[in-house]
Amino acid sequence: MKHIHVDLGKDSYDIHIENGLLDRAGDYIRNLTKSRTLAVITDSNVDALYGQRLETALTGAGFRVHRLVFPAGEEHKCAATLLDL
Numbered sequence: 001m002k003h004i005h006v007d008l009g010k011d012s013y014d015i016h017i018e019n020g021l022l023d024r025a026g027d028y029i030r031n032l033t034k035s036r037t038l039a040v041i042t043d044s045n046v047d048a049l050y051g052q053r054l055e056t057a058l059t060g061a062g063f064r065v066h067r068l069v070f071p072a073g074e075e076h077k078c079a080a081t082l083l084d085l
Helices: 022-030 044-060 079-084
Strands: 002-006 013-017 037-043 064-070
Touching (some): 022 044, 037 044
Parallel strands (some): 037 064
């Protein structure tokens, strides 16, 4: 697995890249949390491409999943969408 670190001080995070990782996301995330419920927040374009696969991987690892999908486009990345979610 390849890791890319995005250094943003206290808001830093890592990006993990590997073939087939999406289908194993549930097991990977299960090792990171004891939570039983997850929210997946995404836009309609990404959801159409990957939403069901991700939900399947997460439910397969025992998570209850809530997919929250907002319309694609920069104009929807705003406070109003956040309130709707």
